[in-house]
Every structure is written in C-alpha cells, then in structure tokens.
Amino acid sequence: MGERAGEPRLKMDAFFDLGGYGFYVWSAYTVALIVLVLNLLIPMSRNRRLLRRLSGRPGRER
Amino acid sequence: MKWLGWSCLLLMLAGLYGGLVLAPPDHEQGESYRIIYIHVPSAWMSLFVYLVMAVASVVVLVWRVKLAAILAQCSAPLGASFTFLALVTGALWGKPMWGTWWVWDARLTSELLLLFIYFGYMGLDSAIADRSTAARACAILALVGSVNIPIIHFSVEWWNTLHQPATISKLGKPSIHPSMLAPLLIMVAAFMLYYATAVFARVRCELLAQERGAQWVRELVSRG
Numbered sequence: 001m002g003e004r005a006g007e008p009r010l011k012m013d014a015f016f017d018l019g020g021y022g023f024y025v026w027s028a029y030t031v032a033l034i035v036l037v038l039n040l041l042i043p044m045s046r047n048r049r050l051l052r053r054l055s056g057r058p059g060r061e062r
Numbered sequence: 063m064k065w066l067g068w069s070c071l072l073l074m075l076a077g078l079y080g081g082l083v084l085a086p087p088d089h090e091q092g093e094s095y096r097i098i099y100i101h102v103p104s105a106w107m108s109l110f111v112y113l114v115m116a117v118a119s120v121v122v123l124v125w126r127v128k129l130a131a132i133l134a135q136c137s138a139p140l141g142a143s144f145t146f147l148a149l150v151t152g153a154l155w156g157k158p159m160w161g162t163w164w165v166w167d168a169r170l171t172s173e174l175l176l177l178f179i180y181f182g183y184m185g186l187d188s189a190i191a192d193r194s195t196a197a198r199a200c201a202i203l204a205l206v207g208s209v210n211i212p213i214i215h216f217s218v219e220w221w222n223t224l225h226q227p228a229t230i231s232k233l234g235k236p237s238i239h240p241s242m243l244a245p246l247l248i249m250v251a252a253f254m255l256y257y258a259t260a261v262f263a264r265v266r267c268e269l270l271a272q273e274r275g276a277q278w279v280r281e282l283v284s285r286g
Contacts, residue, residue: 018093028151043263
C-alpha cells in the first residue's frame with residue numbers, strides 16, 4: 001500500500017467514518033441542517049409572497 | 063436581520079470546525095460524542111424558547127401587548143423544531159451508546175411532552191380565528207405548560223435516569239475539557255443567534271400580514 005500517497009485519503013475516510021459512529025453522527029448533523037434551513041426558507045418565501053401580493057393589489061385587502 | 067444571520071453562520075462554522083475537527087475523541091464514547099455539538103444546543107434552545115414564550119405570555123395576559131403575542135406565536139414552531147432536533151439527535155446518540163433509540167426515562171419523556179405542548183400550542187393558535195382570543199388562550203396554555211420546564215431541567219437529578227447528568231452547570235467546573243467545551247459554547251451562541259434570526263423573519267411576516275392596511279406597509283411595498 002502506498003502509505004505516503006494514501007495518507008490524506010485515509011484521513012478523510014477516518015473523518016467521515018468517525019470510529020464507526022459516522023452514520024449516527026452524520027445523520028444527526030444532516031437532520032439538524034435540514035430543519036434549520038427549512039425554518040429560514042419558510043418565512044423568507046412567505047415574506048416574498050406577501051410582498052408580491054400586497055404590491056399587486058394595494059389597499060384592497062384592508 | 064442580515065447581520066444577525068451572517069454572524070450566526072460564522073459562529074456555527076467555527077463551532078463545527080472546533081467540534082468536528084479540532085476537538086479530540088472522548089475516551090469513553092469515542093467519536094460518537096460529537097453529536098453533543100447539536101444535541102445540547104438544541105435541547106437548551108427547546109427550553110429557552112419556551113421561557114421566551116412563557117414571559118411573552120405573561121406580557122400578553124397582563125398588558126395585552128400585541129407584539130408579545132406575535133413573538134410567542136412565532137416562537138412556537140422554532141421551539142418545536144429545537145425539541146424535535148434534541149429528541150432525534152438524542153436517539154441517534156442513544157442507539158450506539160445505550161443500545162436503544164428510546165427509553166421511557168424521565169428526561170426523554172418530559173422532553174417528548176414538551177414537543178406535544180408545542181404542538182398543542184400551535185394547534186390551539188391556528189384553531190381560533192379571532193387573534194386576540196387566540197393570543198390569550200395560547201398564553202394560558204403556555205403558562206400551564208411551563209410546569210414541565212423545571213421537570214425537564216432537574217429530571218437527571220431527581221430521578222435515576224439513563225441520561226447522563228449535565229455536562230455544564232452554572233456552579234462548579236464543567237466536567238469537560240476546554241478543547242471540547244469551547245466549540246460547544248460557540249454552538250450554543252450560534253443557536254441563540256439562529257433563533258433570533260429565524261424568529262425575526264417570522265415576526266416580520268406576521269406583522270406584514272396583520273398590518274397590511276397600515277401606512278408603513280404600504281410605503282414598504284411601494285418602495286420594494
């Protein structure tokens with residue numbers, strides 16, 4: 001095995017494998033990422049929708 | 063708003079780098095403990111958001127401040143998200159460490175109850191059409207539900223649970239090495255900023271929707 005050439009690759013593998021716990025750790029981080037991003041996207045798209053609707057018919061929905 | 067979001071992102075990246083790359087593996091739990099960097103901030107925020115809602119609810123009931131009602135109402139989905147994350151990441155941590163996804167112990171059960179309280183709050187809020195009635199009903203529900211908060215907090219001390227005791231306490235030294243602690247505190251700060259960012263985004267929407275006839279909304283719309 002090419003020890004020297006393979007070293008960075010092995011390091012990356014170890015980083016993602018996390019001593020066998022990779023699945024648990026990375027799925028936890030993935031779920032967290034999805035939930036956090038969704039919680040920002042939902043109000044942002046609602047804001048855009050609201051502004052568009054309000055500018056389309058000013059004053060009518062009072 | 064923008065400024066809050068960017069500093070949140072920056073802190074989160076720093077915390078993740080510290081937690082995933084710099085911090086050494088735990089000598090008992092190996093690499094699996096790295097879930098702590100999202101589990102603990104989520105769990106703390108699930109309680110913190112509820113405290114915000116409880117305080118806002120008092121303001122709603124005593125002074126009838128509309129903005130407080132909006133803040134509480136917009137916080138609920140975020141609190142529920144943090145609670146959900148605490149439960150899911152806890153399960154993903156529990157499986158390799160305890161050998162099970164879930165146990166009915168005091169800490170886990172009371173946290174699950176918190177999730178249901180958040181759901182109940184959101185359901186009640188959307189079930190009542192009149193905004194001021196909904197605000198008052200939700201405020202009462204939030205205050206009744208706040209009984210659960212100290213139960214969650216002290217559950218690891220009051221009962222003999224499978225959940226490990228608190229890593230960090232206000233008094234006494236934390237039972238964790240600084241190289242592991244620093245990223246954790248950074249992540250907690252990042253989650254705080256995240257909550258502020260996300261709740262403001264929601265509050266802005268809600269204000270826009272409720273005040274659609276007001277002068278400032280018209281000016282905002284005509285400018286944009």
